[in-house]
Amino acid sequence: MLETTIRNKLAQKDILLMTHIVIGYPNLDTSFEVVRTMVEAGVDLMELQIPFSEPMADGSVILKANQDALATGITVDQCFDFAQQVARDYQIPFLFMTYYNILFKYGVEAFAERMAECGLCGAIVPDLPPEEADEYLAAMNRHGLAPIFIFAPNTGETRMRQIAAHGSGFIYCMARKGVTGLQTDFSQQLGGHLAHCRAATELPLALGFGVKDHDDVQFIKGKADIAVVGSEAIRVLDSQGVAAVGDLIRSLR
Amino acid sequence: MDKRGYFSGFGGCFIPEILTQTFEELVQAYEAAKADPGFWQEYLDVMSTYSCRPTPLTFAGNLTNHFGGARIYIKREDLNHTGAHKANNVMGQGLLVKRMGKTRVIAETGAGQHGVATATMAARMGFDCTIYMGEEDVERQRPNVFWMERLGATVVSVRDGSRTLKDAINEAFRDWVSNMDTTHYVLGTACGPHPFPEMVAWFQSIIGTEARKQILEREGRLPRRVYACVGGGSNAMGLFSGFMDDPVELVGVEAGGKGLDSGLHAARLSSRDASIGVAQGYKTYFLQDGDGQMRDTHSISAGLDYVGVSPILAHLQAIGRARFEAATDAEVLEAVTLTMRKEGLIPALESSHAFAQAFKEAPTLAKDDIVIINQSGRGDKDIFTVADAFDDPAWKAFIQHKAEQYHA
């Protein structure tokens, strides 16, 4: 389902944009504003991160956003309500991004059921490798949701094929090692890596980690299908406010 | 794709994809080392020539008389090089790092003992070394920060989250996912993703193996109970593994902080406040809220001030093989004072939790019962905390005088 939506969009655009927000950072009202601004600026998909106290795969920008959001007292319940509202208001696919403990504590089946009720399309759970994901995969499948898995720069071809067999919607390719928010070198080597990713799966490819401007997105065109902007949007929000986030998005393609 | 490293459903390996290859290599190196008798011999050689193994088993005659119950023995892990059991794990992993051909090590530390041990290993084996330590722990274990830096390690003070051990672990993982080609993460306790719980327990098993042999030599029979404090669970796993197949009761003692009803503690297995979750790469009991957000923990001892606990200990509790209790900050200060005055031993505040629980139980046991307490480390590092707890006037005057000298 998510894959079909992506393919339809790809028939009209040479690259799609996926943006990321941390729900409740710096507060829920601003999060609504940011989603509205991003959708109006033309983003094609959005990742909504449910804050977690131990965001191990995130770098300093998103780590701080997680902590600040939690400090406002935001709950998982409120995150569901938020997702339901934006999914009702805007006609683009929304995904949850969070860490596995949030699903595990809620109950994986109940979590997936509520995701579907809220109109979400899928989830990215970076600390849940396919080996540990039986219950999650079954629940996501049952509710027609896309489990998005990750290809890392050091993932070998055999493993890529195994991972892709479990995923749906698209594959999230990391542009480099490390955590979110650091500098990425958009080099020939990265182009080669994306070619390997392409050969290993039929699923659309998203590229994230360090994507921040027009040049980066131009580089990605033709090599992947979706450019993912995460930390940079938070940086712009912090330094220049919500309207500037819209300018950033419009400048990318 | 198989599930690995499960103990009664606890454990596992919940890692981001970027670390998959690194963990495959680590599991391979660990399994090859386990299958190679030469490796363990090399390990024993290092531990007996660089550290102080076998560490003695000390009969505590005065404490035994004082309580009038079981005969109390103390396993002296404080006599390891750097003053704690942490050296056992660190030197073992150091030998593995050599085999894997890596050139840099990183570690988290709470009490600073694991950090100091890692810094000595890195200096001796020629590795670059970075240690992550929560800001609160930097403050309360300052002497160890000094030694790590003198030993050539970079100490990074972690200001995120609760600024204690769990936050240092997160930060070490963030370093590792960038630098795993050159770097090994020397995890300091029997927690984290597979193979760490099992591997750290293996290196620490040297404690229990020695203790069992020593008590049989001295007394000709096994102890009734053995006691160890539980932070992440490595010294407890080390002692327990020597007695796993014996009719010996295994008692783990967690940080009761200001009391189990106060909410200010780090008791995961001995309180009702913890629930099963998945964080820091493994499944176990965590002190967390209903949403799965980790709570702040409290303990007078930095080394026990942690939200999770070894999945192998969670398993031993689940199958009824081990019992878990908690000792409060106040009980711990009383225990360390008594141990100093009666035996002239200075246990670390972490270790003193095991002493406190053994002291509660010793009077109820028969005179021919034997108990062993694991003195996981020495208390020198706690000089500031203990001085504050007793509001030591002479020490305060000295610090003030020293500060004036620096101002001059």
Ligand SMILES: Cc1ncc(COP(=O)(O)O)c(C=O)c1O
């Ligand atoms: C002396 C000492 N004992 C015990 C611990 C707790 O760790 P574990 O439960 O892994 O033995 C520490 C940790 O820093 C320590 O320094």
